Amino acid sequence: MQTVVIQGPSTLKGQINISGSKNASLPIMISTLLSKGNCFINNIPNLRDTRFLASILKDLGCRVDFQKNTFVVKSSAIKKKSADYEYVRQMRASIVILGPAISRYKKFKIALPGGCSIGTRGIDLHLDALTKMGIKILIKNGYVIAERKKDKLNSINHKFPKISVGATQNILMAATLADGISKLKNCAIEPEVIDLINFLNTCGANIKVKNRTITIKGAEELNLEDYKVISDRIEAGSYILATMATKGRLRLNNFNPDDLTFPLKIYQDMGLKIKKISKSSYEFYCKKLKPIKKISTKEFPGYPTDLQAQLIATQLKSAIKSRVIENIFENRFIHIPELRRFGANLSIIGKTVTIHKTLNLFGAEVMATDIRASFSLIIAAMMSKGTTVINRIYHLDRGYEDFDLKLKKCGVNIFRKK
Numbered sequence: 001m002q003t004v005v006i007q008g009p010s011t012l013k014g015q016i017n018i019s020g021s022k023n024a025s026l027p028i029m030i031s032t033l034l035s036k037g038n039c040f041i042n043n044i045p046n047l048r049d050t051r052f053l054a055s056i057l058k059d060l061g062c063r064v065d066f067q068k069n070t071f072v073v074k075s076s077a078i079k080k081k082s083a084d085y086e087y088v089r090q091m092r093a094s095i096v097i098l099g100p101a102i103s104r105y106k107k108f109k110i111a112l113p114g115g116c117s118i119g120t121r122g123i124d125l126h127l128d129a130l131t132k133m134g135i136k137i138l139i140k141n142g143y144v145i146a147e148r149k150k151d152k153l154n155s156i157n158h159k160f161p162k163i164s165v166g167a168t169q170n171i172l173m174a175a176t177l178a179d180g181i182s183k184l185k186n187c188a189i190e191p192e193v194i195d196l197i198n199f200l201n202t203c204g205a206n207i208k209v210k211n212r213t214i215t216i217k218g219a220e221e222l223n224l225e226d227y228k229v230i231s232d233r234i235e236a237g238s239y240i241l242a243t244m245a246t247k248g249r250l251r252l253n254n255f256n257p258d259d260l261t262f263p264l265k266i267y268q269d270m271g272l273k274i275k276k277i278s279k280s281s282y283e284f285y286c287k288k289l290k291p292i293k294k295i296s297t298k299e300f301p302g303y304p305t306d307l308q309a310q311l312i313a314t315q316l317k318s319a320i321k322s323r324v325i326e327n328i329f330e331n332r333f334i335h336i337p338e339l340r341r342f343g344a345n346l347s348i349i350g351k352t353v354t355i356h357k358t359l360n361l362f363g364a365e366v367m368a369t370d371i372r373a374s375f376s377l378i379i380a381a382m383m384s385k386g387t388t389v390i391n392r393i394y395h396l397d398r399g400y401e402d403f404d405l406k407l408k409k410c411g412v413n414i415f416r417k418k
């Protein structure tokens with residue numbers, strides 16, 4: 001199995017082109033199931049997850065292809081009406097296939113995604129709303145079996161009891177072809193949800209967003225159009241934090257600061273300086289890192305759970321009893337024991353991690369545990385003296401396109417080892 005070796009300490013200096021957003025690409029690729037015709041979707045990051053999703057769609061019978069950073073759809077018609085366990089267990093986001101598949105076809109079954117390392121991650125919010133739309137749901141042999149009798153799904157007037165990115169995407173997709181006008185309240189409004197809506201509207205859907213309410217006027221049919229996915233705010237945030245942690249200077253290209261307004265404000269309070277070079281190019285540097293008292297993860301526009309681990313790593317040497325509270329997932333601290341291997345002084349009580357300053361960190365052999373947690377290990381390795389070996393780097397390959405090449409170009413002593 002491949003590992004990554006980093007020789008620390010290093011300072012991040014140079015330029016990085018931010019890739020397309022993984023979390024926007026996956027639902028957009030899935031949403032092509034709703035439409036007829038063909039299209040090119042550009043700026044798709046070439047990652048383990050996006051390639052894997054293309055193979056799931058191929059397995060369902062769609063004629064799709066991945067060429068560099070373009071996802072090509074020749075036909076999105078499904079032949080096989082089942083998304084199998086072997087696929088779904090490897091990528092939770094595939095549950096979002098259910099909404100579009102059952103709105104275009106009368107019967108579809110999909111394996112239950114199960115939990116994952118960061119939490120139990122139920123799908124009750126998805127299934128409750130789909131049931132309200134007239135779908136009969138049966139859970140049998142580890143599968144969700146969905147069936148509808150009517151020609152179209154019913155429109156729905158629904159308030160999600162909890163804000164969920166996945167459930168919002170699933171149900172809004174289902175509603176695009178439903179009979180009449182649907183109103184979804186208490187929705188997730190992450191930039192990746194908005195990008196999905198923009199794509200669907202480009203294909204002929206009629207979706208409007210106001211605060212956390214999404215209104216969808218059911219269309220007769222949708223037709224695929226070419227599209228370019230937004231850039232990855234989480235990848236950008238990860239590199240910005242690595243710049244802060246190593247007192248570096250980094251220019252990010254293909255970057256949209258509007259998708260990261262609140263985190264950038266927090267980072268500026270911590271000492272980050274931002275210089276605008278052009279509309280999509282910004283320079284970041286940080287001479288002195290200041291501790292923060294407390295930060296809690298929250299749905300957009302709050303602080304993203306996907307930048308929690310990297311923020312903890314960044315503060316390892318500057319914290320003064322800094323607290324980070326994880327509100328989205330109940331078990332998203334699996335990076336803490338790994339960060340302790342570098343000598344970090346961290347304590348956990350419930351959903352709060354307290355970071356106590358450690359002056360010296362030393363390279364160690366560690367294990368990547370989930371996509372974002374893994375990047376916190378890269379940050380810690382760059383702040384540490386000596387050699388770090390990161391195992392299970394497939395987690396990094398799931399979410400960070402060419403991360404080793406991008407870091408190497410910016411002066412990090414990093415290489416892959418078979």
Ligand code: UD1
Nearest residue numbers: 120121122123124125126164165166167299305306328329
């Ligand atoms: C979540 C994050 C998203 C992040 C992604 C990958 C939020 C709101 N969501 O999206 O930013 O990019 O993980 O790390 O920040 N839940 C239920 N029942 C359901 C669906 C969800 O209880 O049917 C719970 C989940 O267990 C979780 C919370 O709701 O505690 C938010 O989940 P959700 O937003 O659906 O997760 P993802 O779509 O994976």
